[in-house]
Amino acid sequence: MAGDEGLLDVVRMLDDACREAGFFYVKGHGISESLMTEVRDITRKFFHLPREEKLKIKMTPQSGYRGYQRVGENVTKGKPDMHEAIDCYTPIEPGRYGDLAKPMEGSNLWPDYPSNFDALLENYISLLRVFVTPFFNSDLSRKIMRGIALALGAPLDAFEGGVAGDAFWVLRLIGYPISDDIPQEERTDIGCGAHTDYGLLTLVNQDDDICALEVRNQSGEWIYAKPVPGTFVCNIGDMLKVWSNGIYQPTLHRVVNNSPRYRVSVAFFYESNFDAAVEPVEFCREKTGGVAKYEKVVYGEHLVQKVLTNFVM
Ligand SMILES: N=C(N)NCCCC[C@H](N)C(=O)O
Numbered sequence: 001m002a003g004d005e006g007l008l009d010v011v012r013m014l015d016d017a018c019r020e021a022g023f024f025y026v027k028g029h030g031i032s033e034s035l036m037t038e039v040r041d042i043t044r045k046f047f048h049l050p051r052e053e054k055l056k057i058k059m060t061p062q063s064g065y066r067g068y069q070r071v072g073e074n075v076t077k078g079k080p081d082m083h084e085a086i087d088c089y090t091p092i093e094p095g096r097y098g099d100l101a102k103p104m105e106g107s108n109l110w111p112d113y114p115s116n117f118d119a120l121l122e123n124y125i126s127l128l129r130v131f132v133t134p135f136f137n138s139d140l141s142r143k144i145m146r147g148i149a150l151a152l153g154a155p156l157d158a159f160e161g162g163v164a165g166d167a168f169w170v171l172r173l174i175g176y177p178i179s180d181d182i183p184q185e186e187r188t189d190i191g192c193g194a195h196t197d198y199g200l201l202t203l204v205n206q207d208d209d210i211c212a213l214e215v216r217n218q219s220g221e222w223i224y225a226k227p228v229p230g231t232f233v234c235n236i237g238d239m240l241k242v243w244s245n246g247i248y249q250p251t252l253h254r255v256v257n258n259s260p261r262y263r264v265s266v267a268f269f270y271e272s273n274f275d276a277a278v279e280p281v282e283f284c285r286e287k288t289g290g291v292a293k294y295e296k297v298v299y300g301e302h303l304v305q306k307v308l309t310n311f312v313m
């Protein structure tokens with residue numbers, strides 16, 4: 001690979017983006033634009049169903065926090081978010097991680113309508129995750145993580161193995177209504193409050209033509225991650241900060257839908273192993289003065305703590 005100029009260019013761009021912005025666009029990734037659109041369109045169709053239909057897959061503590069949440073149920077920094085969503089997670093069998101995963105045990109709730117929802121989404125998830133057949137491989141998130149490993153000057157598989165070789169995944173299908181459609185007494189001015197993501201890497205498939213995702217730059221200004229059709233907007237999560245000893249930092253972002261149209265985005269989160277204890281890896285410590293800047297974090301504890309405090313139901 002050392003002689004592949006094209007690859008080295010991409011790795012350099014990735015390193016710049018991860019250091020400067022914590023956000024970047026990925027194109028030419030092998031997921032067809034038509035599939036990306038289809039996934040957003042089926043999500044939109046679901047959110048346009050009557051409330052009773054959507055509540056058939058209501059998210060509750062008993063469902064392992066999987067399923068549908070109404071506008072305002074997700075809360076960020078004490079303020080209700082003006083989005084509705086379906087949250088899906090890697091299925092967790094009872095007892096799989098002992099007490100650690102108890103609150104999130106279970107399998108995902110898929111709606112009956114639109115009828116091919118589960119098949120389409122399960123296919124999409126497998127393409128973003130790790131999908132290996134004798135004829136065809138797709139593992140987009142892992143490929144990007146391999147690029148990030150190279151960007152840090154490490155071997156390709158530096159972010160796999162015991163810590164992320166069995167990566168946990170999260171999928172959020174999100175709808176942001178226009179404010180006129182939200183009763184005034186329930187309305188706040190923000191679709192999703194400022195936050196960083198929890199894991200390694202996020203891949204956002206967002207509606208074309210609506211600017212709503214805002215990223216905080218180094219001067220503290222909010223700038224749009226404008227839609228670029230066919231691309232994923234990618235960003236770094238909390239676990240990669242710890243793992244890289246802060247060489248790459250997650251960036252605050254938020255969503256404000258001031259457009260006159262309902263906005264859909266589908267965010268895929270590629271995480272470490274659920275029970276991984278993530279700590280600064282030696283090759284990153286060496287690059288940053290030899291001292292670990294962060295304490296060890298168990299990813300599953302981080303996620304469960306977020307999930308238990310994110311909702312007002
Ligand atoms: N899995 C992720 N990243 N979910 C993003 C939701 C961010 C908002 C959430 N209420 C919070 O305060 O974190």
Ligand SMILES: O=C(O)CCC(=O)C(=O)O
Pocket residue numbers: 172174192197204206213253254255265267
């Ligand atoms: O809707 C978006 O564009 C981003 C959503 C987001 O940041 C998240 O769910 O973590």
Ligand SMILES: [Fe+2]
Pocket residue numbers: 195196197202253
């Ligand atoms: Fe996010």
